[in-house]
Amino acid sequence: TSKYGSLWPLPQEVNIAETSFKLSSSTFRIVDSKQSSAGPSCNILQNAYRKYFEYMFGVARKQEFGKNGRPGLSELTELQVWVTSVDSECDGYPSITSDESYELAVDQPFALLVAPKVWGALRGLETFSQLVYEDEFGAKNINATKIKDFPRFAHRGILLDTSRHYLPVKAILTTLETMAMNKYNVFHWHIVDDPSFPYLSRTFPNLSQKGAYHPYTHVYTPADVKMVIEFARLRGIRVIPEFDTPGHTQSWGKGQANLLTPCYSGSKPSGSFGPVNPILNTTYDFMTQFFKEISSVFPDAYVHLGGDEVDFTCWRSNPDIQKFMEDHGFGHDYSKLESFYIQRLLDIVTSTKKGYMIWQEVFDNGVKLKADTLIHIWKGNQQQYQHEMARVTSSGYQTLLSTPWYLNHISYGQDWHDAYKADPRSFNGTEQQKKLVIGGEACMWGEYVDATNLTPRLWPRASAVAERLWSHQNVTDINDAYSRLSAHRCRLVERGIPAEPLFSSYCPREYK
Ligand SMILES: CC(=O)N[C@H]1NC[C@H](CO)[C@H](O)[C@@H]1O
Numbered sequence: 001t002s003k004y005g006s007l008w009p010l011p012q013e014v015n016i017a018e019t020s021f022k023l024s025s026s027t028f029r030i031v032d033s034k035q036s037s038a039g040p041s042c043n044i045l046q047n048a049y050r051k052y053f054e055y056m057f058g059v060a061r062k063q064e065f066g067k068n069g070r071p072g073l074s075e076l077t078e079l080q081v082w083v084t085s086v087d088s089e090c091d092g093y094p095s096i097t098s099d100e101s102y103e104l105a106v107d108q109p110f111a112l113l114v115a116p117k118v119w120g121a122l123r124g125l126e127t128f129s130q131l132v133y134e135d136e137f138g139a140k141n142i143n144a145t146k147i148k149d150f151p152r153f154a155h156r157g158i159l160l161d162t163s164r165h166y167l168p169v170k171a172i173l174t175t176l177e178t179m180a181m182n183k184y185n186v187f188h189w190h191i192v193d194d195p196s197f198p199y200l201s202r203t204f205p206n207l208s209q210k211g212a213y214h215p216y217t218h219v220y221t222p223a224d225v226k227m228v229i230e231f232a233r234l235r236g237i238r239v240i241p242e243f244d245t246p247g248h249t250q251s252w253g254k255g256q257a258n259l260l261t262p263c264y265s266g267s268k269p270s271g272s273f274g275p276v277n278p279i280l281n282t283t284y285d286f287m288t289q290f291f292k293e294i295s296s297v298f299p300d301a302y303v304h305l306g307g308d309e310v311d312f313t314c315w316r317s318n319p320d321i322q323k324f325m326e327d328h329g330f331g332h333d334y335s336k337l338e339s340f341y342i343q344r345l346l347d348i349v350t351s352t353k354k355g356y357m358i359w360q361e362v363f364d365n366g367v368k369l370k371a372d373t374l375i376h377i378w379k380g381n382q383q384q385y386q387h388e389m390a391r392v393t394s395s396g397y398q399t400l401l402s403t404p405w406y407l408n409h410i411s412y413g414q415d416w417h418d419a420y421k422a423d424p425r426s427f428n429g430t431e432q433q434k435k436l437v438i439g440g441e442a443c444m445w446g447e448y449v450d451a452t453n454l455t456p457r458l459w460p461r462a463s464a465v466a467e468r469l470w471s472h473q474n475v476t477d478i479n480d481a482y483s484r485l486s487a488h489r490c491r492l493v494e495r496g497i498p499a500e501p502l503f504s505s506y507c508p509r510e511y512k
Pocket residue numbers: 308309359378406408445
C-alpha cells in the first residue's frame with residue numbers, strides 16, 4: 001500500500017503523520033472561518049460542504065443525528081475553510097487563469113483549509129475527503145496531515161461527444177461530478193457532428209428540429225445547457241463547447257439549406273453533401289449569427305471550432321468551387337480553400353470577443369492564427385505527436401495534448417499504464433516552449449459509447465490522465481499509483497460511480 005493512502009491525484013507536497021483523530025457525523029462540522037471572504041452566501045462552498053459531508057459520512061444516520069454531539073477523545077470536530085482573497089470569485093466562472101491552489105493542515109483543535117480563491121477551496125475539500133478512512137471497527141478516522149497543493153497544468157479536460165450517441169443530461173452531470181473527484185477543470189462538449197445535431201439553437205431551431213436524432217427526446221434545450229454550465233461552475237469546471245466545421249457537419253445540412261457543398265458526380269449533383277460551402281456569402285452570414293448566439297449562451301472565454309479531418313473530395317467535384325479556386329489562384333491546393341474558410345470563421349468568432357481552440361490540422365495547413373489561439377493536438381503516434389508539439393510550440397502557440405488519451409480506444413488489460421506514462425512536456429524543446437503546453441484532455445468519442453457504457457469506459461482510466469495533468473512531473477511510480485488508484489476507484493464506486501476495476505481485487509463496498 002502507498003504511504004499516501006488513496007490520495008488521487010497526488011498533491012504537490014504531502015506529509016501524513018501517525019497520529020490519527022476520530023471523526024463522527026454527530027460532532028464534525030465544516031465551517032467558513034471568520035476571516036474568509038467566502039461566507040454563507042457562497043453557493044459554491046455551501047453546496048460543496050453538504051456534498052462532502054455526505055461523501056465522508058454517508059447520509060447522516062438518524063440516531064447519530066439525534067445524539068447531541070459530545071466530542072470524545074482525540075476527536076476532530078471542525079474543518080475551517082478560509083478563502084483569503086478579497087474577491088473569492090464565488091459568484092464567477094472558472095477560467096484558464098483561475099487559482100486552484102490550497103493548503104490543508106489537519107490537526108487539533110481544528111483542521112484548516114486555506115485557499116486564495118474558492119476554486120482552491122473546492123480542490124482542498126476533495127483532498128480532505130480522500131484523507132478520511134474507516135478503521136477495523138468501522139469508525140471514521142483521519143491522520144494529522146500537512147498538504148500544500150496546486151495543479152501542474154491549468155487546462156485539465158474531458159471531451160464528451162454527444163452527437164454519435166445522444167447522452168442524457170444526467171450522464172453529463174455524473175461525468176462532471178466524477179471529474180470534480182479527480183480535480184478536472186474543463187468539460188469540452190463536442191456537442192454536434194455528422195450524425196446528429198442535438199443543440200437547440202434559438203436563432204436556428206431547424207438545426208435540431210431536422211438535424212437531431214429526435215427533435216424532442218434527443219436535444220439539449222437552453223435550460224439543459226444552462227443546467228450543465230451551472231452544475232459545472234459549482235465544481236470549478238469550465239464548459240467549452242465545440243462546433244466543428246467545415247467538416248463533420250452532415251447534420252447541419254438537414255436544417256440549414258445551402259450551408260453544405262453539393263457534391264457532383266460528373267456534371268450533375270450526386271445528391272450528397274460535403275463540408276460547409278466556403279464560397280457563399282450566405283455561409284458567413286449564417287456563421288456570424290450562429291456564433292453570436294453561442295457567444296452569449298456559453299460564458300467561457302474560449303470556444304472550440306474544430307477544423308479536423310476535412311475531406312476535399314466533394315469540393316473538388318463541384319464546378320462552382322473549381323471556378324472559385326481558379327479565380328483565387330488556389331490552383332488545386334484545397335487546403336488553401338480550407339484556410340480561406342477557417343480564416344473568415346476565426347475573424348467572425350473574434351468579433352464575438354471569444355478566444356478559440358482548434359484541432360491541429362488548422363495549424364498544419366498554415367492558417368494565420370491569433371496569438372492566443374490554442375492548438376489541440378490529437379494525431380499520430382508518440383514520435384509524431386511529440387514532433388508536432390515541438391513544431392506548434394516553436395511557432396509560439398499555446399498547446400493542448402489529447403493523442404495518447406483517446407480513451408474511446410479500448411484493449412484487454414491495464415491500458416491505464418500508457419495513459420499514466422504519457423507526459424505532455426516530454427518533447428524536444430526549450431523551457432519557453434514547454435511553458436506553452438497548458439495541459440491536455442482525455443477524449444471519449446461516442447461512436448461506440450452512450451449512457452449504458454460511458455462511465456465504466458471513462459473511469460478510472462481518465463483518473464490516470466488526471467494525475468498526469470495535476471501532479472508533479474516526477475510522480476511516475478506505477479506501483480505506488482496502482483495502490484492509490486485501486487483505492488481511489490473503490491471510493492468512486494462507494495460514491496455511486498460505476499468505475500470499472502483495474503485488475504483482480506475487491507472493494508470493501510461493491511457497486512450494487
Ligand atoms: C479530432 C478528432 O478526433 N476527430 C475524429 N477523429 C476520430 C475520433 C474517434 O477516435 C472521432 O471520430 C473524431 O470525430
